[in-house]
Amino acid sequence: MKQQEVFKAMANPTRRAILKRLQGGPLTAGEIGEAFDITSASLSHHFAVLKHADLVRTERRGQHIVYSLNSTVFEDLARMLMDLFPANRRV
Amino acid sequence: MKQQEVFKAMANPTRRAILKRLQGGPLTAGEIGEAFDITSASLSHHFAVLKHADLVRTERRGQHIVYSLNSTVFEDLARMLMDLFPANRRV
DNA sequence: TAGATATTTAGATATGTTTCTAAGTATTAC
DNA sequence: GTAATACTTAGAAACATATCTAAATATCTA
Numbered sequence: 708m709k710q711q712e713v714f715k716a717m718a719n720p721t722r723r724a725i726l727k728r729l730q731g732g733p734l735t736a737g738e739i740g741e742a743f744d745i746t747s748a749s750l751s752h753h754f755a756v757l758k759h760a761d762l763v764r765t766e767r768r769g770q771h772i773v774y775s776l777n778s779t780v781f782e783d784l785a786r787m788l789m790d791l792f793p794a795n796r797r798v
Numbered sequence: 799m800k801q802q803e804v805f806k807a808m809a810n811p812t813r814r815a816i817l818k819r820l821q822g823g824p825l826t827a828g829e830i831g832e833a834f835d836i837t838s839a840s841l842s843h844h845f846a847v848l849k850h851a852d853l854v855r856t857e858r859r860g861q862h863i864v865y866s867l868n869s870t871v872f873e874d875l876a877r878m879l880m881d882l883f884p885a886n887r888r889v
Numbered sequence: 890t891a892g893a894t895a896t897t898t899a900g901a902t903a904t905g906t907t908t909c910t911a912a913g914t915a916t917t918a919c
Numbered sequence: 920g921t922a923a924t925a926c927t928t929a930g931a932a933a934c935a936t937a938t939c940t941a942a943a944t945a946t947c948t949a
Contacts, residue, residue: 710814711811714805714808714809714814715809715936717805717808717809718805718806718808718809719936719937720802721937723801723805726882727882730882735895735896736895736896736897737894737895737896745937745938745939746938746939746940747895747896747897748896748897748898748899748938748939748940748941749937749938749939750896751896751897751898752897752898752936752937752938753937754896754897755897755898756936767945767946769895769945769946769947770893770894770895770896770945770946770947771894771895771896771946772895772896772897781879781880781882784879785876785879785880788872788875788876788879789872789876791817791818791821791872806906810906810907812907826925826926827925827926827927828924828925828926836907836908836909837908837909837910838925838926838927839908839909839910839911839926839927839928839929840907840908840909841926842926842927842928843906843907843908843927843928844907845926845927846927846928847906858915858916860915860916860917860925861915861916861917861923861924861925861926862916862924862925862926863925863926863927890949891948891949892947892948892949893946893947893948893949894945894946894947894948895944895945895946895947896943896944896945896946897942897943897944897945898941898942898943898944899940899941899942899943900939900940900941900942901938901939901940901941902937902938902939903936903937903938903939904935904936904937904938905934905935905936905937906933906934906935906936907932907933907934907935908931908932908933908934909930909931909932909933910929910930910931911928911929911930912927912928912929912930913926913927913928913929914925914926914927914928915924915925915926915927916923916924916925916926917922917923917924917925918921918922918923918924919920919921919922919923
């Protein structure tokens with residue numbers, strides 16, 4: 708996990724909202740964008756950050772690009788956080 | 799949990815290193831600072847961000863200010879992340 | 890092939906973050 | 920009270936991020 712990239716990606720509210728939208732399953736860039744009052748260019752920038760952090764995966768489907776969550780990175784991140792606080796650490 | 803503040807705080811590598819140093823137990827600002835090649839003023843700014851996110855607690859001890867981790871926020875954050883990925887969500 | 894649709898890339902601007910130096914506040918010790 | 924130590928606050932400079940418009944790329948359909 709690229710820790711720095713992941714935390715940087717999560718630090719923006721629009722990006723967290725994008726991830727939330729993807730909870731329900733894969734969506735195209737356009738479908739995700741419907742929920743935001745922002746240009747598709749800006750959205751695209753956010754997608755790039757999320758992808759670089761490996762938080763989402765992409766797949767082209769015709770004209771569309773379909774985004775989906777990459778659950779394993781969330782797991783890694785959650786585990787990392789659990790390890791960070793001393794109380795009931797397992798490692 | 800102030801989600802935005804917490805993620806913003808975690809997005810900086812120096813701040814994550816500060817948190818890591820505090821794993822071993824409470825430390826004064828000065829003790830924490832020893833590990834970093836940065837002015838105390840800059841450190842102090844980072845402390846303020848961590849405090850604002852409620853990730854650390856402070857207590858004055860004479861001339862010193864003692865910092866310690868606030869575990870509950872880490873728990874909240876870890877839980878939030880677990881909830882964010884759909885696989886084995888409990889809520 | 891030309892046009893329409895979906896998305897990304899490039900370049901610019903505004904805003905936010907990190908860091909510094911200098912000055913301020915709080916506490917201890919004389 | 921004055922000086923020393925520990926830390927924070929203020930203000931400025933450098934750098935990074937978020938957003939926009941305009942242009943580019945990729946795919947589909949006629």
